[in-house]
């Protein structure tokens with residue numbers, strides 16, 4: 565893999581990306597991630613076009629961007645081509661360094677809205693949205709996809725969509741090599757990445773079950789042809805992972821980092837939403853420890869943030885035994 569990925573004059577260096585994750589990759593989390601650094605860019609969580617039009621982009625916890633966050637790519641969840649001009653105009657106010665179209669999400673409510681993996685299946689609507697986006701945005705434009713439906717000839721629509729992305733002037737594609745219906749079950753099919761990359765001249769970013777450099781080293785030949793790597797759940801479990809990937813050894817004080825996240829969330833979110841954001845983060849963070857379910861349960865059952873802070877301080881302040889490699893299976 566090259567040491568950087570450059571698209572339309574924007575250099576992503578290293579070509580390591582934090583995945584878009586709904587409810588997780590808001591500005592407070594990106595701020596925590598940036599304290600450690602080591603990534604090329606972070607994706608926002610998917611942002612609904614309709615919602616974006618009514619949001620104050622400079623204060624919204626999901627959209628706002630602090631300078632230290634570095635390069636932030638805004639992921640759109642959009643289903644109606646007619647909405648593109650207004651959404652692109654709204655986003656232009658904050659000069660995004662990149663825009664990504666979600667063509668991957670398998671969640672039933674996203675599919676019912678005609679977005680995510682449902683949009684991937686509707687070629688004409690997809691083409692209209694991409695064309696309209698390309699007309700209005702001159703920076704890096706990308707799409708995130710899965711493998712599509714698990715049918716005999718699944719390769720045919722996938723190859724067709726990759727060609728469509730090229731024809732519409734996209735700059736890169738992220739592939740999460742699971743079928744739509746698999747959600748996060750089974751494992752990501754890293755062994756397909758080489759072939760998928762050979763089907764397109766677009767740089768391919770690989771997403772799914774990348775736990776750290778060890779994943780790549782174990783099966784380097786699967787990743788030979790990819791231009792970038794995307795980490796999702798592991799980046800939430802260990803926000804210092806990108807820095808560690810670079811060979812730096814960031815100081816990890818588990819309690820201090822958890823408290824810092826709480827403070828960042830409290831600064832960005834209305835008080836009634838802070839506990840929910842801390843719970844979501846803690847479900848991942850707890851995977852660092854052998855008895856992490858204690859922390860996980862405390863977070864799920866805490867009535868308020870003060871109670872959770874007390875319980876987390878008790879757990880994290882007592883040198884909990886870490887696991888050597890956190891397990892992200894069943895985290896969704």
Ligand SMILES: Cc1cc2nc3c(=O)[nH]c(=O)nc-3n(C[C@H](O)[C@H](O)[C@H](O)COP(=O)(O)O)c2cc1C
Pocket residue numbers: 583584585586587588609610639666668669708740771772773774794795796797798895896
């Ligand atoms: C809680 C959660 C929220 C997610 N939200 C999004 C999203 O908003 N947009 C998207 O394209 N993918 C989303 N994903 C999928 C991730 O971007 C990623 O492709 C997937 O988690 C596999 O990568 P990982 O094994 O590194 O986590 C989400 C995944 C999780 C676990």
